[in-house]
Amino acid sequence: MSIDETYDELVERLREMYEISSAASILSWDQRVNMPPGGAKLRSRQQSRLQELVHKRKTDPELRDLINKLHDHRDDLSFDRRAVVRETKEEIDRARKLPSEFVAEKSRVTSEAYNVWTEAKQKNDLESFLPYLEKNVSLAREEADYLGYEDSPYNPLLDQYDPGMTESRIATLFDELRTKLVPVVDRIKESDARPPTTEKVTERDWSSERQKQLGETLVRQIGYDMDKGRIDTTEHPFCSGYVGDVRITTRFNSSNPFVSLTSLLHEAGHALYEQGLDPETWGTPLSEPVGMGVHESQSRLWENMVGRSESFWSWAWPRFKETFSDQSSNLTRDELLFILHESEPGYIRVEADEVTYNLHIILRFELERKLLHNDLEPEKLPEAWEAKMEELLGITPPNHRQGVLQDVHWSSGAFGYFPSYAIGNLLAAQLFQTAEEEAGPFDEAFSNGNFDPLLSWLRDRIHRKGKRHRTDELTEQVTGDPLQVDPFIEHVKSSYLPYYE
Ligand code: ZN
Secondary structure, eight states, X not given: XXXXXXXXXXXXXXXXXXXXXXXXXXXXXXXXXXXXXXXXXHHHHHHHHHHHHHHHHHTOHHHHHHHHHHHHTGGGSOHHHHHHHHHHHHHHHHHHHSOHHHHHHHHHHHHHHHHHHHHHHHHTOHXXXXXXXXXXXXXXXXXXXXXXXXXXXXXXXHHHHSTTOOHHHHHHHHHHHHHHHHHHHHHHHHOOOOOOHIIIIITSOOOHHHHHHHHHHHHHHHTOOGGGOOEEEOSSOOEEEETTEEEEEEOOOTTOHHHHHHHHHHHHHHHHHHHTSOGGGTTSGGGSOOOHHHHHHHHHIIIIIITTSHHHHHHHHHHHHHHTTTTTTTOOHHHHHHHHTOOOOOSOGGGOOHHHHHHHHHHHHHHHHHHHTTOSXXXXXXXXXHHHHHHHHSOOOSSSTTTXXXXXXXXXXXXXXXXXXXXXXXXXXHHHHHHHXXXXXXXXXXXTTOOHHHHHHHHHHTGGGTTSSOHHHHHHHHHSSSSOSHHHHHXXXXXXXXGGO
């Protein structure tokens, strides 16, 4: 086989795996959106069968031979083909490093741990969950050993969510972030100014039907293509699908329409990334998102930099007033903007505002790395959590449910995932700053409901690049610098502090 033929054969195999895994992803969408409870048993069998089919193909010695042959000839390949070979090789090497008994054991333990955690959280019963936490930590360490690492067992775990990111790199970024962020949080805390959220929002009744109607108008306007997507309702909003069919979900809170409006913009940001991937190279890394951090940068950019901006609301305000003429009768546009910039330390990460959110992530990062380095006994975790929370946010959770038990990640064995959220927040600000310089200013366009200059820029610089570069490399290529803290700090200072002066 010539090199061209070998490459074509590789693409053929990658597409076969993609067809199976994208079918699995639609099944899992269905499970969360439509499926009656009675379908659960067979659905879980269908899912593991499909996973098995993908795994078999991924670990097929013939695929390894194809990759190795192309890898040996990598200097003769184009830049794009080299990226496909590099990324695929890494992924199949990774799959081959983990013994199937380990994978089975991890999946068994984490699914049990997840069930125990769900109940433990409900009952605020930390004791029952601790043994599982201990097992999950030791499985994570074992996984790191199989995958191999140089400096830290945390690195190979981080790498699977944000390719190329390391513990020391994140620690440096987070130290700077924390030092610069805490004074901003303190200035807001010291101010007496508070938005009229209770009187003007939460004491009124906001129709879900109308929230849905307005939400759809907003996400269509920023560029979400409803011919290649749809919106449904779920308890936990998410985005999933594949090129040509990228679906989002939201939930409605009848006492606060901004929960669904901002979360729809967030999920639409994820969806714009997926809808913007190159359809021609589907199934290969050239048409895949870089990682979780870059994905989250896209959702946060549309949710926060765009969706909370004055110019966005210049356009959206008349639509909001028209949709909710009764409920918003004595609400002004400035009050609405202040409500969207409400900031106050709270216990729950997923409810945290843009300013305090990253401190929740720093807390988890610091504890999680200690767990992996054996510097913290899982049973001492709750104490450590409370101490960190007090140190970073100045508050102590009243119970474990609102403390150490709140997140699903550690119960499902997803160590190394949390930093992606903060990476996304930092990157969103950095990208938006560069986009403004190169394709903006956006104020006038946004005020007219024209988001195309920004979306086109993102399509070109991020979406169409697929997985050609890793997180930091892509950031540097697009913005001229590796990931930075300052653009985010400038963003929160300039958008939040004026309200609290
Ligand atoms: Zn997200």
